[in-house]
Amino acid sequence: MTGMEEYNSSSESSFNSEEVDTIVKECIEGVVGVDDYSQGQVNKWTASIVERCLTLLVKQGKAYKYIVTCSVMQKTGAGLHTANSCYWDTAMDGSCTVRWENRTMYCVVSVFAVAVA
Numbered sequence: 851m852t853g854m855e856e857y858n859s860s861s862e863s864s865f866n867s868e869e870v871d872t873i874v875k876e877c878i879e880g881v882v883g884v885d886d887y888s889q890g891q892v893n894k895w896t897a898s899i900v901e902r903c904l905t906l907l908v909k910q911g912k913a914y915k916y917i918v919t920c921s922v923m924q925k926t927g928a929g930l931h932t933a934n935s936c937y938w939d940t941a942m943d944g945s946c947t948v949r950w951e952n953r954t955m956y957c958v959v960s961v962f963a964v965a966v967a
Contacts, residue, residue, distance in 0.1 A: 865914070865944030865963050870907070874948040874959045877902040887924040887955040896920040899959060907961065917962040924955050932958055939965065 881898045885891070900918040907916050923930050936945060942965035950957045 864942065865965075867944060867946040869910075870944075870946040870961050870963070871948055873906045874903055874946070874961060875950060877906065878948070878950045878957050878959065882922075882952070882955075882957065884952065886953075887922075889924075892922050895957075896922055899957070903959065903961065907963075912963075913966040914963040915966060917960075917964075919960045921958045922955055923958075925951070925953070930956060930958070932960075934960060934962075936962065 877899050881895050881902065899920045903918045904916055907914070907918075921930070921932070932947070934945065934947070936943070943963060945960060945962045947958065947960045950959070
């Protein structure tokens, strides 16, 4: 077995959605915290959330390429519907979507992890 094959066969290298869920929630709370929705802050918040998530995911040292998306929406009573679909290796690749809210907004973050061959 070569070094990379050995690395990929480890259970530590498989996608762990619970771990990613925790990372994403910590990032959202670190960026938005208890702030109320502010249209002027949304671009900054979304950029900071995805950058923090990517930084922490890469620091794990797992052989994945990541895609992170973030949506922030003011609570007004309107509906928000999201969906995604992936065609990949379900044994190694994975995704996680986190829905977070406070009293004035919703934040939905999706992480897609594709194993590097």
